[in-house]
Amino acid sequence: NAGVTQTPKFQVLKTGQSMTLQCAQDMNHNSMYWYRQDPGMGLRLIYYSASEGTTDKGEVPNGYNVSRLNKREFSLRLESAAPSQTSVYFCASSATQGASTEAFFGQGTRLTVV
Amino acid sequence: AQSVTQPDIHITVSEGASLELRCNYSYGATPYLFWYVQSPGQGLQLLLKYFSGDTLVQGIKGFEAEFKRSQSSFNLRKPSVHWSDAAEYFCAVGARGNTPLVFGKGTRLSVIA
Numbered sequence: 001n002a003g004v005t006q007t008p009k010f011q012v013l014k015t016g017q018s019m020t021l022q023c024a025q026d027m028n029h030n031s032m033y034w035y036r037q038d039p040g041m042g043l044r045l046i047y048y049s050a051s052e053g054t055t056d057k058g059e060v061p062n063g064y065n066v067s068r069l070n071k072r073e074f075s076l077r078l079e080s081a082a083p084s085q086t087s088v089y090f091c092a093s094s095a096t097q098g099a100s101t102e103a104f105f106g107q108g109t110r111l112t113v114v
Numbered sequence: 115a116q117s118v119t120q121p122d123i124h125i126t127v128s129e130g131a132s133l134e135l136r137c138n139y140s141y142g143a144t145p146y147l148f149w150y151v152q153s154p155g156q157g158l159q160l161l162l163k164y165f166s167g168d169t170l171v172q173g174i175k176g177f178e179a180e181f182k183r184s185q186s187s188f189n190l191r192k193p194s195v196h197w198s199d200a201a202e203y204f205c206a207v208g209a210r211g212n213t214p215l216v217f218g219k220g221t222r223l224s225v226i227a
Contacts, residue, residue, distance in 0.1 A: 004157075033214050040123070042204060042219035043158075058214065090157060102148055103215055105157040 002026050006091050006106035013081045013113045021076040021109050023091030031094045032074035033103060034058075034066060036087040043090065049074055081113045116141045116207050118218035126224040127195050135190040135221050137205030146208040147188040148215065149179055153201045161203075164188065175199070200225045 007022045025032065030051045035043040035058075045058030049068040063085060065077045074093075078085055088110050092103040117140040127133055139145055146165050150158040162173025169181040179190045188205060202222045206215040 031214075035217075040219060043217040045214050045216075048214045092158075102160045102163055105150075105159075107157045108155075 004091055004093055004104055004106035006089075006109050008109060009107065010110050011112070013078075013111065015082060015113060017081050018077065018079050019081065019111075020078075021089055021091075021111075022073070023075065023106060024073045025091075025093040025104070026072065027093060027095070027104065028071070029093035029095050029104075030071070032068065033092040033094075034064075034074070034076045035090045035092065036060065037090060037108070038087050046076065046089075078111075081111075083113045085111065086113045087111060116145070116209065116213070116216045118205050118207050118216055120203075120205055120218035120221050122221045123219070124222045124224065126226060129197050129225050129227055130194050133190075133192045133195045133199070133223070135203050135205075135223070137188045137190065137218060138186050139188065139205070139207045140186065141207055141209065143209065146210070147179075147181060148206040148208065149173065149177070149188075149190050150204045150206060150217075151175075151201050152204065152220075158204065161190070195223075195225055197225045197227070199223060 004025045033048040034046040044060050047066040049055045052071045067075045088108045091106045094103045095101045119138045148163045149161040152158050161177050164171050164181045202220045204220045205218045208215045
């Protein structure tokens with residue numbers, strides 16, 4: 001039972017480079033989320049998708065784009081990476097729209113922008 | 115807007131001692147409350163959750179939490195801490211409807227012999 005799978009696990013980018021973080025869940029969940037985790041800041045929501053075909057901005061969306069490719073997959077794209085985007089990125093999913101059930105998290109992607 | 119405050123950034127306890135991690139939330143209606151644990155280099159694992167009903171909820175690994183509406187709190191407790199409990203703990207609040215979880219900044223727990 002894989003749950004939420006994120007790729008890659010580690011990545012180093014140069015400033016200005018682009019990349020896409022991939023996320024897939026096999027729990028048939030409707031909602032998916034991207035958070036970033038920085039020391040002392042907890043988890044902050046970047047974007048979320050309440051259902052297939054919809055996406056919404058979270059607390060810190062600037063510099064990111066997302067695509068809900070299908071019900072299983074939700075990708076996060078950095079078009080022009082900046083050192084401020086050095087962080088650990090977590091994808092999560094939940095069974096219903098909103099938070100009436102818990103979110104399940106992937107193992108994270110540790111991104112360094114130099 | 116929803117918010118979560120975890121007043122303690124870092125707590126150190128002795129193995130076998132009791133533990134209480136504090137969490138205060140701000141939300142206008144009845145909140146859905148969660149505690150997650152994160153071991154180094156890992157993702158977040160759900161410890162327990164509160165939606166309604168009994169205000170004392172039991173979770174995995176011997177943890178429990180109590181919802182106190184009058185204090186807007188949802189503190190996490192464990193009677194006897196084990197070395198393997200050393201990790202970072204996050205409190206989160208959610209709501210019915212299309213609202214993602216809002217997390218506190220976390221409390222790092224260290225366990226000493």
